[in-house]
Amino acid sequence: MDERVIDIPKVPRWLLVNGIIAPFRAPKSGAKYKSIWTDEGSPLIVLTEKLTRKVQEHSGMPTYMCMRYGNPTPEAALSQIAEEHPDVEEVVLFPLYPHYAMSSYETAVEHVKNSWEKGPWKFQLKVIAPYYNYPGYVKALAETIKPHVEADYDHLLFSYHGVPERHILKGDITGNHCLKSDDCCQKESPAHQKCYRHQVFETTRLVAEYLQIPSEKYSVSFQSRLGSDRWLGPATADVLEVFPTQGITKLLVITPAFVSDCLETLEEIKIEGRETFLEAGGESFTAIPCLNLNDEWVETIVELVR
Missing domain, CATH: 3.40.50.1400 (Rossmann fold)
Known part of the structure; x- marks a missing residue:
């Protein structure tokens, strides 16, 4: 019922949550949580x-x-x-x-x-x-990735939690910058203070720069899409299916929107994502842990x- 998550009026939000999401998604979510639960x-x-x-x-x-x-x-x-x-x-x-x-x-x-x-x-x-661009955070994140990119791999995927495009537009403090052009996230703007899309691209750029990863060896996607609205893309599930057809069979996946491993990283990526990629023809799939307790x-x- 959080109005900042499902940002529609209260009555239709209540009907959506209690009429569709809770009764139909709860059993599935319960099973997913069970798969990652620990002692x-x-x-x-x-x-x-x-x-x-x-x-x-x-x-x-x-x-x-x-x-x-x-x-x-x-x-x-x-x-x-x-x-x-x-x-x-x-x-x-x-x-x-x-x-x-x-x-x-x-x-x-x-x-x-x-x-x-x-x-x-x-x-x-x-x-x-x-x-998102603080040097210590960038370094900590990059160092968790470093051992994996020093080994044999084809591609590094930065999978961020997705949000509807309307959230990006609502957060645009200028009212006329976000999603107005293909390179809006690269153009300087006060809108970047609250622009999730710009900030995840910037984190990605800084980490790739720190690790000296060539542009063709990494990309960005967005996971956890819900509903039929336009969400930031491409969707992680979609690119995992396509990568093997493009010759990418040894994949690394990092989830920088999360600092601690949780359902979205342990189940959605490490279990579901791996299954999707391998069934599409992938050979190896490595889900890099979140920062967790990294010093x-x-x-x-x-x-x-x-």
Whole structure:
């Protein structure tokens, strides 16, 4: 029901969610979650908890986590901070989304800000901006890819979470830049502050430049498409089917929109994506893990919040 994810009026949104999405998608989603569940529980929760502890160890600062959907809620986390540190003057919010999208970064930030504004908190809330082009993030991401591109491979696919094109248009603060030309993401514009498409292309460019990967050896796609609206493309599922016909049989896939492995990386890419690619004639498929608990990633977080 998040209006920043399904951005239609409340009544039709309620009908869509409760009449179609919940009853028809829930059983399928449940089966997918079961396929990636671990003895410790949800990979996303477990990894985020471990990351929280590791950031605290490296920074020496009290560090807490909250979830946009589920527990712990922002209210619970903020209450715990206030109780354990009554004299704290500022809390830094670090969104675990490198790129600005209304359905990820924006909704998470606004959810926390809403809890903060409604509470009796005496401390200020500082929000870390998207860090898609921050050198530490780029280096950490590139270094996780490096061992794989030093081995034999045909192509590296950067698969980002997809969003409807209308989300890009809604985020265009100029009102006349995004998606107006084929090279809009390469033309300087204030719209890039909130343009997910520009930001993922920039991350890709910087990582490829760091690793010195020639342009013909990598590309960008977008996964997790839902519904019949126009989404950013090309779709990951489509290119995985086509690659083997183009002579690409040894494929590497990285998912930079996610900093921790989750359903979209472990099931959609590592299981479904691999199956699609191999059935289409591919020979080897490597899903490169997310940053997860990578030391350089942890140090980047610490740099950004200090």
